Amino acid sequence: MRGIESSRQARPVDRACRPVHAVWELTLACDLRCRHCGSRAGRARPDELSLHEALDLVDQLADLGVQEVTLIGGEVYLYRGWQRVAEAIAARGLSCALVSGGRGLTPRVARQALEAGVQSVSVSIDGTEATHDALRGVDGSYRAARAALANCREAGLAIALNTQVNRRNLGELDALCDLLLAEGCHGWQLMMTVPADRRYL
Numbered sequence: 461m462r463g464i465e466s467s468r469q470a471r472p473v474d475r476a477c478r479p480v481h482a483v484w485e486l487t488l489a490c491d492l493r494c495r496h497c498g499s500r501a502g503r504a505r506p507d508e509l510s511l512h513e514a515l516d517l518v519d520q521l522a523d524l525g526v527q528e529v530t531l532i533g534g535e536v537y538l539y540r541g542w543q544r545v546a547e548a549i550a551a552r553g554l555s556c557a558l559v560s561g562g563r564g565l566t567p568r569v570a571r572q573a574l575e576a577g578v579q580s581v582s583v584s585i586d587g588t589e590a591t592h593d594a595l596r597g598v599d600g601s602y603r604a605a606r607a608a609l610a611n612c613r614e615a616g617l618a619i620a621l622n623t624q625v626n627r628r629n630l631g632e633l634d635a636l637c638d639l640l641l642a643e644g645c646h647g648w649q650l651m652m653t654v655p656a657d658r659r660y661l
Protein backbone atom coordinates (compact mmCIF):
# COMPACT_ATOMS: atom_id res chain seq x y z
CA MET A 461 0.00 0.00 0.00
CA ARG A 462 3.09 2.22 -0.02
CA GLY A 463 2.35 5.27 -2.14
CA ILE A 464 -1.08 4.02 -3.09
CA GLU A 465 -4.08 5.95 -1.90
CA SER A 466 -5.99 2.71 -1.76
CA SER A 467 -8.91 3.90 0.30
CA ARG A 468 -9.59 6.80 -2.03
CA GLN A 469 -9.15 4.74 -5.21
CA ALA A 470 -11.43 1.92 -4.09
CA ARG A 471 -13.99 0.76 -6.65
CA PRO A 472 -17.64 0.34 -5.65
CA VAL A 473 -17.17 -3.43 -5.42
CA ASP A 474 -14.24 -2.88 -3.08
CA ARG A 475 -16.39 -0.67 -0.91
CA ALA A 476 -19.16 -3.27 -0.85
CA CYS A 477 -16.78 -6.09 0.12
CA ARG A 478 -14.57 -4.43 2.68
CA PRO A 479 -11.75 -6.18 4.46
CA VAL A 480 -12.60 -6.65 8.12
CA HIS A 481 -9.46 -8.15 9.60
CA ALA A 482 -5.88 -7.25 8.64
CA VAL A 483 -2.83 -9.27 9.70
CA TRP A 484 0.17 -6.98 9.38
CA GLU A 485 3.77 -8.19 9.39
CA LEU A 486 5.18 -5.00 10.85
CA THR A 487 8.82 -6.04 10.70
CA LEU A 488 10.93 -9.02 9.80
CA ALA A 489 13.24 -8.43 12.77
CA CYS A 490 12.96 -11.37 15.13
CA ASP A 491 14.74 -12.69 18.19
CA LEU A 492 13.86 -16.33 17.54
CA ARG A 493 15.19 -18.69 14.87
CA CYS A 494 12.30 -21.05 14.24
CA ARG A 495 13.11 -24.00 12.01
CA HIS A 496 9.86 -23.62 10.10
CA CYS A 497 9.89 -19.86 9.61
CA GLY A 498 8.50 -19.16 6.15
CA SER A 499 9.39 -15.48 6.43
CA ARG A 500 13.09 -16.23 7.07
CA ALA A 501 12.76 -13.71 9.87
CA GLY A 502 15.75 -12.42 11.75
CA ARG A 503 16.81 -9.08 10.36
CA ALA A 504 14.49 -6.26 9.43
CA ARG A 505 13.92 -5.77 5.71
CA PRO A 506 15.96 -2.83 4.41
CA ASP A 507 12.84 -1.21 2.98
CA GLU A 508 10.37 -1.68 5.81
CA LEU A 509 7.78 1.04 6.29
CA SER A 510 8.95 4.08 8.20
CA LEU A 511 6.88 5.03 11.21
CA HIS A 512 5.31 7.84 9.17
CA GLU A 513 4.34 5.38 6.43
CA ALA A 514 3.05 2.88 8.98
CA LEU A 515 0.82 5.51 10.58
CA ASP A 516 -0.50 6.44 7.15
CA LEU A 517 -1.25 2.79 6.50
CA VAL A 518 -3.29 2.67 9.70
CA ASP A 519 -5.43 5.47 8.31
CA GLN A 520 -5.80 3.64 5.00
CA LEU A 521 -6.88 0.44 6.74
CA ALA A 522 -9.41 2.33 8.83
CA ASP A 523 -10.73 4.14 5.74
CA LEU A 524 -11.13 0.80 3.97
CA GLY A 525 -13.36 -0.41 6.78
CA VAL A 526 -10.97 -2.74 8.59
CA GLN A 527 -12.20 -3.36 12.12
CA GLU A 528 -9.40 -5.44 13.60
CA VAL A 529 -5.64 -5.42 13.09
CA THR A 530 -3.35 -8.20 14.28
CA LEU A 531 0.27 -7.11 14.39
CA ILE A 532 2.80 -9.87 13.76
CA GLY A 533 6.43 -10.15 12.68
CA GLY A 534 9.11 -10.97 12.95
CA GLU A 535 8.62 -9.63 16.40
CA VAL A 536 6.44 -6.54 16.77
CA TYR A 537 8.29 -5.04 19.74
CA LEU A 538 11.49 -4.90 17.66
CA TYR A 539 9.95 -2.31 15.32
CA ARG A 540 10.87 1.15 16.52
CA GLY A 541 7.63 2.96 17.21
CA TRP A 542 5.41 -0.13 17.45
CA GLN A 543 3.53 1.44 20.35
CA ARG A 544 2.68 4.47 18.16
CA VAL A 545 1.29 2.14 15.51
CA ALA A 546 -0.85 0.31 18.10
CA GLU A 547 -2.01 3.64 19.55
CA ALA A 548 -3.02 4.85 16.10
CA ILE A 549 -4.96 1.66 15.44
CA ALA A 550 -6.83 2.05 18.72
CA ALA A 551 -7.37 5.77 18.13
CA ARG A 552 -9.15 4.98 14.85
CA GLY A 553 -11.49 2.68 16.75
CA LEU A 554 -10.04 -0.59 15.48
CA SER A 555 -9.23 -3.44 17.83
CA CYS A 556 -5.55 -4.34 18.00
CA ALA A 557 -3.97 -7.67 18.86
CA LEU A 558 -0.37 -8.88 18.84
CA VAL A 559 1.18 -12.25 18.08
CA SER A 560 4.54 -12.83 19.73
CA GLY A 561 7.16 -15.48 20.29
CA GLY A 562 7.49 -13.84 23.67
CA ARG A 563 11.26 -13.94 24.09
CA GLY A 564 11.52 -10.24 24.94
CA LEU A 565 7.98 -9.63 26.11
CA THR A 566 8.99 -8.28 29.50
CA PRO A 567 6.63 -6.74 32.07
CA ARG A 568 7.58 -3.33 30.67
CA VAL A 569 6.70 -4.31 27.09
CA ALA A 570 3.42 -5.81 28.30
CA ARG A 571 2.52 -2.56 30.08
CA GLN A 572 3.45 -0.59 26.96
CA ALA A 573 1.14 -2.79 24.91
CA LEU A 574 -1.74 -2.24 27.30
CA GLU A 575 -1.14 1.52 27.40
CA ALA A 576 -1.04 1.61 23.58
CA GLY A 577 -4.50 0.07 23.40
CA VAL A 578 -3.59 -3.53 22.56
CA GLN A 579 -6.44 -5.77 23.64
CA SER A 580 -5.01 -9.26 23.29
CA VAL A 581 -1.61 -10.91 22.96
CA SER A 582 -1.22 -14.40 21.52
CA VAL A 583 2.03 -16.12 22.49
CA SER A 584 3.50 -19.00 20.48
CA ILE A 585 4.03 -22.19 22.47
CA ASP A 586 4.65 -25.42 20.60
CA GLY A 587 4.90 -28.12 23.25
CA THR A 588 7.11 -29.14 26.13
CA GLU A 589 10.19 -27.10 26.94
CA ALA A 590 12.48 -29.43 24.98
CA THR A 591 10.20 -29.55 21.93
CA HIS A 592 9.50 -25.84 21.93
CA ASP A 593 13.15 -24.83 22.27
CA ALA A 594 14.15 -27.23 19.49
CA LEU A 595 11.47 -25.94 17.12
CA ARG A 596 12.05 -22.29 17.97
CA GLY A 597 15.82 -22.59 17.61
CA VAL A 598 16.74 -20.78 20.83
CA ASP A 599 17.38 -22.35 24.24
CA GLY A 600 15.27 -20.67 26.88
CA SER A 601 12.55 -19.62 24.47
CA TYR A 602 9.93 -21.81 26.21
CA ARG A 603 10.57 -20.23 29.60
CA ALA A 604 10.51 -16.81 28.00
CA ALA A 605 7.18 -17.56 26.33
CA ARG A 606 5.68 -18.74 29.62
CA ALA A 607 6.95 -15.57 31.30
CA ALA A 608 5.47 -13.51 28.48
CA LEU A 609 2.05 -15.01 29.10
CA ALA A 610 2.30 -14.17 32.79
CA ASN A 611 3.59 -10.67 32.08
CA CYS A 612 0.71 -9.92 29.73
CA ARG A 613 -1.91 -11.33 32.06
CA GLU A 614 -0.53 -9.37 35.01
CA ALA A 615 -0.50 -6.20 32.91
CA GLY A 616 -4.22 -6.67 32.27
CA LEU A 617 -4.11 -7.92 28.68
CA ALA A 618 -6.21 -10.78 27.38
CA ILE A 619 -3.95 -13.68 26.45
CA ALA A 620 -4.11 -16.49 23.92
CA LEU A 621 -1.90 -19.28 22.61
CA ASN A 622 -0.90 -20.21 19.12
CA THR A 623 0.69 -23.53 18.27
CA GLN A 624 2.06 -25.10 15.13
CA VAL A 625 1.19 -28.78 14.86
CA ASN A 626 3.58 -31.35 13.43
CA ARG A 627 4.73 -34.90 14.06
CA ARG A 628 7.12 -33.77 16.75
CA ASN A 629 4.52 -32.20 19.07
CA LEU A 630 1.38 -34.12 18.12
CA GLY A 631 1.49 -36.09 21.37
CA GLU A 632 1.88 -32.94 23.46
CA LEU A 633 -1.33 -31.15 22.53
CA ASP A 634 -3.29 -32.45 25.53
CA ALA A 635 -0.66 -31.04 27.87
CA LEU A 636 -0.77 -27.77 25.97
CA CYS A 637 -4.55 -27.66 26.36
CA ASP A 638 -4.10 -28.06 30.13
CA LEU A 639 -1.58 -25.24 30.06
CA LEU A 640 -3.97 -23.02 28.12
CA LEU A 641 -6.72 -23.57 30.68
CA ALA A 642 -4.40 -23.05 33.63
CA GLU A 643 -3.06 -19.80 32.19
CA GLY A 644 -6.55 -18.42 31.52
CA CYS A 645 -6.15 -18.05 27.76
CA HIS A 646 -9.23 -16.99 25.82
CA GLY A 647 -8.21 -18.68 22.59
CA TRP A 648 -5.92 -21.20 20.93
CA GLN A 649 -4.91 -21.00 17.29
CA LEU A 650 -3.67 -24.30 15.89
CA MET A 651 -1.82 -24.31 12.59
CA MET A 652 -0.37 -27.16 10.60
CA THR A 653 3.36 -26.64 10.25
CA VAL A 654 4.37 -25.91 6.70
CA PRO A 655 8.05 -26.79 6.26
CA ALA A 656 8.63 -23.68 4.22
CA ASP A 657 12.15 -22.78 5.14
CA ARG A 658 15.28 -23.03 7.26
CA ARG A 659 15.11 -26.79 7.74
CA TYR A 660 12.49 -29.41 7.14
CA LEU A 661 11.11 -31.00 10.30
Ligand code: SF4
Nearest residue numbers: 490494497501534561
Ligand atom coordinates in the same frame (compact mmCIF):
# COMPACT_ATOMS: atom_id res chain seq x y z
S1 SF4 B 1 8.85 -16.18 15.90
FE1 SF4 B 1 7.72 -16.14 13.97
S2 SF4 B 1 8.79 -14.65 12.70
FE2 SF4 B 1 10.20 -15.18 14.38
S3 SF4 B 1 11.49 -16.84 13.53
FE3 SF4 B 1 9.72 -17.79 14.60
S4 SF4 B 1 8.16 -18.11 13.00
FE4 SF4 B 1 9.67 -16.65 12.20
